[in-house]
Amino acid sequence: MNPRERGFLLLTSHLGNPDRKPLTTAQLRTLSLRVKQSAPSREDRELTEQDLTVLGYGGDMARRICCLLQEEELLDHYLSRASRLGCVPISRINPLYPLLLRQRLGEDAPGCLWAKGDLSILDVPAISLVGSRELLPENRFFAQSLGRQAAKQGLALVSGNARGADRAGQEACLEAGGRVISIVPDQLSKQPERPNVLYLSEEDYDEPFSTHRALSRNRCIHTLGRIVFVAQADLGKGGTWDGTVKNLRCGWSSVACFRDGSPASRELEQMGGYLIGLEDLADFSGLMEPTGFL
Numbered sequence: 277m278n279p280r281e282r283g284f285l286l287l288t289s290h291l292g293n294p295d296r297k298p299l300t301t302a303q304l305r306t307l308s309l310r311v312k313q314s315a316p317s318r319e320d321r322e323l324t325e326q327d328l329t330v331l332g333y334g335g336d337m338a339r340r341i342c343c344l345l346q347e348e349e350l351l352d353h354y355l356s357r358a359s360r361l362g363c364v365p366i367s368r369i370n371p372l373y374p375l376l377l378r379q380r381l382g383e384d385a386p387g388c389l390w391a392k393g394d395l396s397i398l399d400v401p402a403i404s405l406v407g408s409r410e411l412l413p414e415n416r417f418f419a420q421s422l423g424r425q426a427a428k429q430g431l432a433l434v435s436g437n438a439r440g441a442d443r444a445g446q447e448a449c450l451e452a453g454g455r456v457i458s459i460v461p462d463q464l465s466k467q468p469e470r471p472n473v474l475y476l477s478e479e480d481y482d483e484p485f486s487t488h489r490a491l492s493r494n495r496c497i498h499t500l501g502r503i504v505f506v507a508q509a510d511l512g513k514g515g516t517w518d519g520t521v522k523n524l525r526c527g528w529s530s531v532a533c534f535r536d537g538s539p540a541s542r543e544l545e546q547m548g549g550y551l552i553g554l555e556d557l558a559d560f561s562g563l564m565e566p567t568g569f570l
Contacts, residue, residue: 277355277365283322284367286345288387290480291354298344305383307331307341361465363481364391374398380499380528389496390464390481393474397455402432403560404501404529406494406516407441408508415441415508418534418554420448422505425557427454434459434500436493437475441507441516459497461490494519499528503564506533506549509540524548532556532563 288304290296299307310331311323322345328338358365366372366389377385405422407415423445426433433449435442437458446456455472462485464477477483478492498504498519509516517540524531524547531549533541545551556563 279322280369281365281367282348282351283345284369284387285355285365286347286351287341288479289351289354290483291347291350292357292480292482293350296344296347297340299341299387301384301386304387308383358390358465358481361481362392362469363465364395365389365481366391372398374500376502377496377499381495384495386478386496388479390477390479391474392464392467392481393469394455394472395474397432397457397472397474400430400432400455402434402457402501403564404434404497404504405441405445406436406497406504406506406509406519407445408510408514408516409438409440411440411444411508412536415534415536416444418536419444419507421554421557422507423448423450423454424452425560427452429560431560432457434497436461436490436497438490445507457500459493459500461485461493491515491518495522495528498523501529503530503532503560505552506531506541506544508534508536508538509544511538511540511543520544520549521547530564 287299289298314331323341325338325342328341368378368385368387372395373389403426405419407419411419419441423433427449432455433445434457435446437443437460446458449456450472457474457476459476460467463483464475464481467475478489478496483489494515504523506516506520509520511517520531523529531544532552533544533549535541535551535553541551
């Protein structure tokens with residue numbers, strides 16, 4: 277791990293200490309932009325308080341950033357424990373970091389992803405699945421059919437490992453011999469190692485579940501896939517609705533909603549998504565053409 281990657285971890289991780297105050301995504305974005313715009317040469321060495329003052333930071337914030345960067349011993353201990361648990365950090369400047377996240381989210385992309393499982397799945401073109409936890413039978417069948425078709429067509433399935441649409445699609449994909457990227461909102465280190473599965477999490481590998489983490493990971497689910505499929509949503513509420521609306525407003529990817537006649541699917545269509553049926557899953561390439569990624 278090179279010094280810049282270590283710097284990303286020092287700035288963005290709790291490193292196992294819940295009282296540690298790393299930079300938020302917005303603060304990291306601001307720092308990255310200031311460094312790049314003001315003095316690109318600073319990207320290759322450790323920042324000093326004087327550097328940060330020149331970049332426009334006040335004394336307290338400059339000292340805070342420098343203190344975070346100096347906790348090398350804590351980082352070494354955290355990385356050693358991660359290795360024993362099978363967890364690997366992928367900072368935003370690591371070649372393994374998903375290209376679509378960098379392209380679509382830019383400086384708002386997570387500073388570091390933690391991974392557990394088959395890293396080669398990151399090289400496989402992927403589609404994403406989102407949906408409600410409480411599914412109607414026909415919507416569950418749609419999620420399962422999507423997972424099976426992803427496996428059949430050689431695409432990885434990205435989802436959030438939640439009850440309902442996520443797990444229905446993931447399990448169907450795996451049972452059909454496919455590969456899954458599961459972005460979890462709880463402790464990555466406790467996820468069971470499974471063939472053809474890659475678990476990812478933002479922030480730390482030992483961070484417990486929180487509503488904030490569950491909502492934050494939605495942007496990764498929506499940007500890792502070449503297209504996002506919505507198995508079921510609740511109009512105006514819930515993580516599936518919020519994440520999909522944000523995707524449509526930001527233009528991260530195309531959104532295809534199951535044509536279930538619900539008010540939510542009709543409203544998402546009005547926002548720029550399009551409605552599909554089971555028959556449309558036979559060939560994803562036609563659905564993905566508008567995104568420009570094929």
